[in-house]
Every structure is written in C-alpha cells, then in structure tokens.
Amino acid sequence: MIDEHKEKIIGLSEDIYNQPELGYKEFETTRKVSKAFEELGLDVEKDIAITGCKTTLKGKQDGPNVALMGELDAVVCHEHPDANKETGAVHACGHNAQVGSMFGAAIGLIASGVIDELTGSITFMGVPAEEFVELEFREQLMDKNQIKYFGGKQELIYRGYFDDIDISLMCHLLPSNGIVVGPTGNGFIGKKVQFIGKESHAGAMPEGGINALNAANLSLAAINAQRETFPDEDNIRVHPIITKGGDLVNIVPADVRLESYVRGNSIEGIKDANKKVNKALKAGAMGVGADVKITELPGFLPLIANDELSDICYDNAIQLVDKDKVEDHIHMTGSFDFGDISHIMPSLHPLVGGVSGDLHTREFQVVDKELSYITSAKLLVSTLIDLLSNQAEKGNQILKDFQPKLTKKEYLSLQEEISKEIYESYRD
Ligand SMILES: [Zn+2]
The missing domain is CATH 3.40.630.10 (Zn peptidases)
Known part of the structure; x- marks a missing residue:
C-alpha cells in the first residue's frame, strides 16, 4: 500500500x-x-x-x-x-x-x-x-x-x-x-560561561587590568587536564568554544565568553563530568582574580x-x-x-x-x-x-x-x- x-x-x-x-x-x-x-x-x-x-x-x-x-x-x-x-x-x-x-x-x-x-x-x-x-x-x-x-x-x-x-x-x-x-x-548539559575581568590599556597599563581571556585560557587547560579522569564507560564529550575573546586588541579583555556541552551516556556520568568542568572554570577565574558566571541549561537526556x-x-x-x-x-x-x-x-x-x-x-x-x-x-x-x-x-x-x-x-x-x-x- x-x-x-x-x-x-x-x-x-x-x-x-x-x-x-x-x-x-x-x-x-x-x-x-x-x-x-x-x-x-x-x-x-x-x-x-x-x-x-x-x-x-x-x-x-x-x-x-x-x-x-x-x-x-x-x-x-x-x-x-x-x-x-x-x-x-x-x-x-x-x-x-x-x-x-x-x-x-x-x-x-x-x-x-x-x-x-x-x-x-x-x-x-x-x-x-x-x-x-x-x-x-x-x-x-x-x-x-x-x-x-x-x-x-x-x-x-x-x-x-x-x-x-x-x-x-x-x-x-x-x-x-x-x-x-x-x-x-549521549545526553548533555549546555553551558554558557562568562569571565569578567577589568579593562585596562594593554600596552601602557596592563598591570591595572584583570585579563578575562587569560582566565578563559587557564580554564580550558584545566578542562583538558580533567579529561584523563573521565571514565571510558561514561562516553564523556566536552567541547568548549570561545564565542567572545575580547573587544579591542589594545585593551585588556574584560568580557570573554565560552559555550560548551558536557555530554555523557548517563545522567550520573554527565553530572560528574559537569562538576569537574565547573571546577576547571572556577580555577581559570581564580588564577587571575577574575569573576566567572556559569549558566547551565538543560540539554537532552x-x-x-x-x-x-x-x-x-x-x-x-x-x-x-x-x-x-x-x-x-x-x-x-x-x-x-x-x-x-x-x-x-x-x-x-x-x-x-x-x-x-x-x-x-x-x-x-x-x-x-x-x-x-x-x-x-x-x-x-x-x-x-x-x-x-x-x-x-x-x-x-x-x-x-x-x-x-x-x-x-x-x-x-x-x-x-x-x-x-x-x-x-x-x-x-
Ligand atoms: Zn537530527
């Protein structure tokens, strides 16, 4: 038919x-x-x-x-x-x-x-x-x-x-x-991340700023350092991107943004990896004395x-x-x-x-x-x-x-x- x-x-x-x-x-x-x-x-x-x-x-x-x-x-x-x-x-x-x-x-x-x-x-x-x-x-x-x-x-x-x-x-x-x-x-949690620093003249006065891009870079390195702790059986995938890297090249970046998913094959596995990713994001902000805002969005199960x-x-x-x-x-x-x-x-x-x-x-x-x-x-x-x-x-x-x-x-x-x-x- x-x-x-x-x-x-x-x-x-x-x-x-x-x-x-x-x-x-x-x-x-x-x-x-x-x-x-x-x-x-x-x-x-x-x-x-x-x-x-x-x-x-x-x-x-x-x-x-x-x-x-x-x-x-x-x-x-x-x-x-x-x-x-x-x-x-x-x-x-x-x-x-x-x-x-x-x-x-x-x-x-x-x-x-x-x-x-x-x-x-x-x-x-x-x-x-x-x-x-x-x-x-x-x-x-x-x-x-x-x-x-x-x-x-x-x-x-x-x-x-x-x-x-x-x-x-x-x-x-x-x-x-x-x-x-x-x-x-896999399911996932969606994440939007904002590192908030302090702008300053990048040539004349970098010591007066807080570099939000450096915070983001440190956090990405820390996420990569966490990868060896993701159990194979959880099928974790974390794939952040930088969606905003700064405003002007001669200003210390004060607003840098990332997006990511944290994927895995179980709710427990996703939550576990997500906790580690958040530690890494906070570590980046802590490293340079910046602020970090993490917005978590329900992705798919x-x-x-x-x-x-x-x-x-x-x-x-x-x-x-x-x-x-x-x-x-x-x-x-x-x-x-x-x-x-x-x-x-x-x-x-x-x-x-x-x-x-x-x-x-x-x-x-x-x-x-x-x-x-x-x-x-x-x-x-x-x-x-x-x-x-x-x-x-x-x-x-x-x-x-x-x-x-x-x-x-x-x-x-x-x-x-x-x-x-x-x-x-x-x-x-
Ligand atoms: Zn489809």
Whole structure:
C-alpha cells in the first residue's frame, strides 16, 4: 500500500527539503504537514508549541496510544549546496525524511484498512526544534514567555502533549545503507560561561587590568587536564568554544565568553563530568582574580532503547533489508531530544540509511530515496501493526514490563535542578 503512494510520500519529503526552516520557526513546514494529514481525513491540532502539529488515528477499540514523530526543523550549514542563501538553513540532518516516513506510515495504515483491525491508536506528531541551536533567539522566546524550554520535545512534555501517549517511535536518518534498530545516545548539559575581568590599556597599563581571556585560557587547560579522569564507560564529550575573546586588541579583555556541552551516556556520568568542568572554570577565574558566571541549561537526556521494542523492530528490519545490513544496538555519542521521551515511556529511535555524507555537513545527501523515505515508513508501519494487533498484546506487554527512569514530575524537577546560574568572584 505504501508503494502505491510512493510519489506522494517522496513529494512531501522533498517539498519540506526545499523550504528548510529552523527550530520554532517551522511555520510553513507545519502547514505542509498539517495539510497532508488533513487530506487523509484527520483533524489536526496546529501550532502546539509555537509550531508543530498533532493528530490521532484511532483503531477499532481502545488500547495503547503510540506516538509516531517527525521532527520539523533544519540545521544551519552555509557550505551546503542546497542551503538557503540568507539563513544557511538546510535539511542536512534529514528531518524532512522523518516527516515523509511518518506520513507514509499513516497512508499505509489508512489506505490498507489495517487501522480498523488494531487495538489502540496512533498519534502523529510534527515536533519543532530538535536541534539545540540559535540559543539567543530561543532566550528571547523565553523572555516573552512563549516557550519554557529550548528543545521542542521538552516543551511538548511540559505542555502535556505526551500525557496521553504510552509508547513513542520515530525514525532518524543515518549515513549508511542499512538500519540500526535500537541505538542509544549521549545526553548533555549546555553551558554558557562568562569571565569578567577589568579593562585596562594593554600596552601602557596592563598591570591595572584583570585579563578575562587569560582566565578563559587557564580554564580550558584545566578542562583538558580533567579529561584523563573521565571514565571510558561514561562516553564523556566536552567541547568548549570561545564565542567572545575580547573587544579591542589594545585593551585588556574584560568580557570573554565560552559555550560548551558536557555530554555523557548517563545522567550520573554527565553530572560528574559537569562538576569537574565547573571546577576547571572556577580555577581559570581564580588564577587571575577574575569573576566567572556559569549558566547551565538543560540539554537532552541520554537516549535509551527499549529492548522489547527493539526486538520487534529488528524482526521487521530484516524483512526489509539484508540481515547483514541490520544492526541492533550501537551507541551514538551525539545527542537527540528524543532521549528525554525515552526516560518517561517505552521508546525506540531506529536509524535508517540511504544517505551519503555526515549529518550536519555540506556532503549530506539522500542518495537512496527508497531506503530513506519508503523503507523507513514500512519499518514504522510494520512495528505499529505488531504492537497493536491481537488486542495489542505486545504493546500491552511492553507497558506492563516498563519501569520509567523518570516520571513526568521527576523529569520536570530535574530540568529545574539543571537550570541554574553559578557566580564566583576571585577579586581581591
Ligand atoms: Zn537530527
């Protein structure tokens, strides 16, 4: 059934590719996705978190409600040949394919009539702002009380859009020619750091200043000195950048800024490394007698793969591509905001190939439309059918066996705990 509607599915995916929009600005993308679902006869709730949309397809009787998600946002890569000339936005993470496969799955369920055989429902969600970017723009949205969180899924959890969801699924693209059914991933804390010194004439009176750039340099050296203490099994990644190095070359820098993520594969591991990074940042300020302000932002939680879901998905994947092209578990040291969902409910985030070039780079291209757009839709639809057929036997079993790492309440208080500002002064 999906094969008969191939052109429509690829058409929507490519339409979204040709008009990339960044997080919390996906107005046209939301409109296109909503229209596609409305044409299938569904009622669509729009602009659920500034942008984004949600619609539910019900089976013959009540049962588990499974969310199928497609992320709406693009990334910025000015070097990519298809990037928008002004904004640099381009779908170099392939989120347009997620929307295509989500739509393809809906067509498969409706056009075949199989939805009328299922117990439970499927909620299709176009989710905004997966990429943790344009932080200043998002801070403005926060100041205007338009969002509470940088990430779209975090915002949707907070707004209650996952309250009626029992299980979550989505497919992401990966540069490969196969399928990874149950990847896990690192989570992270985001950090903004400001070293505050004292300006002075750099030639005539350097002894009268406090050099904030020197504080930053010392802190970077101290972070590097901490790297040998990160346990291998935590998969820690710390990758700071200097976003402001000073004002004018003949003035001792008084305002120097860094940004960083502290990534790891468990909440405990991330917290441990983050503590060490903060010590290093304070050490830099202490070394020259400056002040340091550290702003911590909740990033994404590590991605967990539900084993039972992963087994079901594996059995379907080997029907769709050669068995030797299907991997079960791999750990990705990048991060996905789907990780937050995976702490609250049984979740799976399979990765499907068909792409050449790395994610977020100028080389990224979908080279196998069949695999990226169509096989991924088939993988999702067959997994949904397995979950909700036979009185949703498998879906209910997964829910029975599942122990959430966090309840929604615990999740929201963790977000509060992570959001904090640390200010230390080491001036005489
Ligand atoms: Zn992505």
